[in-house]
Amino acid sequence: MFGFPSSGWKGFFFLVASCSLLAAGEPIIDVTINSTSPLENLIINGGFEDGLTGWHGSPNQTEKDGNLMISLSDDAFQGKHSLHVRIDPGEQCETRNIWKDLSCLIASGKMNAGAQYLLSCWVKAGKKASDIGGIYWGAGVALGIWNSTWKESIQSNAKTGSTGEKWVKIAGAPFECPKWAKASQLSAGLSYTAGEAWIDEIELTEAFTPISMRIRGSELLQVIMDDEKGLTFFNSGKLPKGTKEFSKDLRIQSSGRYTIKALDKNGRIAIKTIP
Numbered sequence: 339m340f341g342f343p344s345s346g347w348k349g350f351f352f353l354v355a356s357c358s359l360l361a362a363g364e365p366i367i368d369v370t371i372n373s374t375s376p377l378e379n380l381i382i383n384g385g386f387e388d389g390l391t392g393w394h395g396s397p398n399q400t401e402k403d404g405n406l407m408i409s410l411s412d413d414a415f416q417g418k419h420s421l422h423v424r425i426d427p428g429e430q431c432e433t434r435n436i437w438k439d440l441s442c443l444i445a446s447g448k449m450n451a452g453a454q455y456l457l458s459c460w461v462k463a464g465k466k467a468s469d470i471g472g473i474y475w476g477a478g479v480a481l482g483i484w485n486s487t488w489k490e491s492i493q494s495n496a497k498t499g500s501t502g503e504k505w506v507k508i509a510g511a512p513f514e515c516p517k518w519a520k521a522s523q524l525s526a527g528l529s530y531t532a533g534e535a536w537i538d539e540i541e542l543t544e545a546f547t548p549i550s551m552r553i554r555g556s557e558l559l560q561v562i563m564d565d566e567k568g569l570t571f572f573n574s575g576k577l578p579k580g581t582k583e584f585s586k587d588l589r590i591q592s593s594g595r596y597t598i599k600a601l602d603k604n605g606r607i608a609i610k611t612i613p
């Protein structure tokens with residue numbers, strides 16, 4: 339004879355129901371950034387929150403009849419200030435920028451030969467602009483690295499044409515600091531095109547960040563990771579039947595934004611965006 343009181347059975351069913359609810363939930367995505375410390379932005383005052391401190395060039399410059407200008411602006415992507423540059427039509431063969439010397443990064447070992455770095459900034463361009471654009475000509479930042487005789491050099495650009503008057507993040511391609519690196523200079527502004535642009539949040543960081551992702555679910559079918567352009571950066575393919583946990587270590591671009599999507603056999607999709 340069964341000795342379980344009815345309340346005991348109720349308790350048992352409640353337990354089963356609880357487990358089923360847990361099992362029925364969408365997959366859970368955990369992501370760990372493996373860096374020993376947060377990636378350091380090597381640019382001091384790249385967001386212009388200290389005004390133009392540490393920058394050289396021609397701040398608050400108005401030339402001729404006001405056709406060229408570079409100054410601090412209150413129209414910021416982040417914080418209270420950004421850099422504002424304007425080159426009116428008729429002066430589009432001109433460049434207006436400010437610059438800072440980054441040679442100390444090499445001397446102090448903050449930039450190391452053989453390591454890869456990434457230059458990025460936020461830009462809003464297009465207002466009253468004409469013929470603004472190009473990879474090398476346009477609004478944004480450029481970083482040059484030279485050897486001791488100034489004869490060898492590399493350059494990384496994060497520049498854009500019109501952004502339709504919206505703040506957009508612009509990143510250059512990852513580049514390797516050469517072993518002959520001795521001097522370095524960063525410039526921010528508008529080059530060889532007419533137009534008006536705002537620049538903010540200039541960053542120079544190590545190019546890649548290691549991450550670990552761990553996904554748990556009732557029965558996982560597939561895990562996909564897209565970059566911010568929607569291109570597939572990682573695809574697990576079809577996972578073995580009965581997969582309840584999936585782990586993967588990857589190196590992602592440090593300034594990038596990625597979306598992880600996990601699908602289970604019941605068609606449930608969990609989505610997590612990093613960072």
Ligand SMILES: [Ca+2]
Nearest residue numbers: 385416417419
């Ligand atoms: Ca700012």
